[in-house]
Amino acid sequence: MDVSGTWYNQHGSRIDLRIEADGRLGGTLRSGVGFPDPDEEFPLSGFVSEGLIGFAVSFGRYDSLTCWTGHCGVENGRETIYTLWHMSVGLLPETQHADRLWEGIWSGSDTFVREAIAPLERPGRRIASHPLRKQGE
Numbered sequence: 001m002d003v004s005g006t007w008y009n010q011h012g013s014r015i016d017l018r019i020e021a022d023g024r025l026g027g028t029l030r031s032g033v034g035f036p037d038p039d040e041e042f043p044l045s046g047f048v049s050e051g052l053i054g055f056a057v058s059f060g061r062y063d064s065l066t067c068w069t070g071h072c073g074v075e076n077g078r079e080t081i082y083t084l085w086h087m088s089v090g091l092l093p094e095t096q097h098a099d100r101l102w103e104g105i106w107s108g109s110d111t112f113v114r115e116a117i118a119p120l121e122r123p124g125r126r127i128a129s130h131p132l133r134k135q136g137e
Contacts, residue, residue, distance in 0.1 A: 001072055003048055007081060007112035015044060015055075015112060023049050029057045036062065048072070053081060063090035068110065081112040 003025070007015045012032025020026050025046040030038060036059070046055025046068075054069040070083030084107065091104045 001051070001074065001079060003053060003072055003081065005114065007114060008116045009110040009112045010117065011110070012038075012116075013110070014116075017044070017055075019048060023047050025053070025055050027055075031059075034062070053083070064088065079114050083110050083112070084108070085110060 002019070003017050004019050005017060007017065009015075009032070014030045014032070015027060016029075017025055017027040025044070025048055027044040028041040029044050030036075030041055032038065036042070042057045042059055044055050044057050046053065048054075051071050051073050052069075053072050054067070056065065056067040058065050064087055066085050066087040068083040068085045070081060072079070072081045074080070087106045087108075089104050089106065091101070
C-alpha cells in the first residue's frame with residue numbers, strides 16, 4: 001500500500017506523508033488537539049516497509065517528541081494506519097530524578113484514515129500524542 005498523501009486521525013490531526021528513497025518517510029503533522037494552532041505544521045520523518053510504518057515528530061517549542069509505530073493496510077475497503085505512540089515530555093527541574101522519569105513518558109494509540117473524520121469525543125479526557133498544556137501551567 002502506498003501511504004503517500006494525507007491522513008487524519010480520530011483527534012482531527014492531519015499527517016501529510018511522502019515516500020522518499022529506501023522506504024524513508026517525510027512529511028508534516030498538524031495537530032487537532034492541544035496548544036499548537038491547527039494550522040501549525042511540524043516536520044515528520046520515519047520509515048515504511050511492506051505493511052509496517054514508523055515515524056516521529058518533534059513538537060519543538062512545546063517540549064515534547066512523539067514516535068508512532070504500527071501497521072498499514074486495507075480493512076473493509078478502507079485504507080488505514082493503526083499506530084501506538086510514545087511521547088516524551090520535558091520535566092520540570094524538581095521532577096528530574098531517576099525515580100520519577102517515567103512521568104515524562106506518555107503512551108496511546110491513533111488510527112489514521114484518508115478522509116477527515118469527526119474527532120473522537122471522550123467525556124472528561126482526550127489523550128493526544130503531545131502535551132495538552134505546557135509543563136508548569
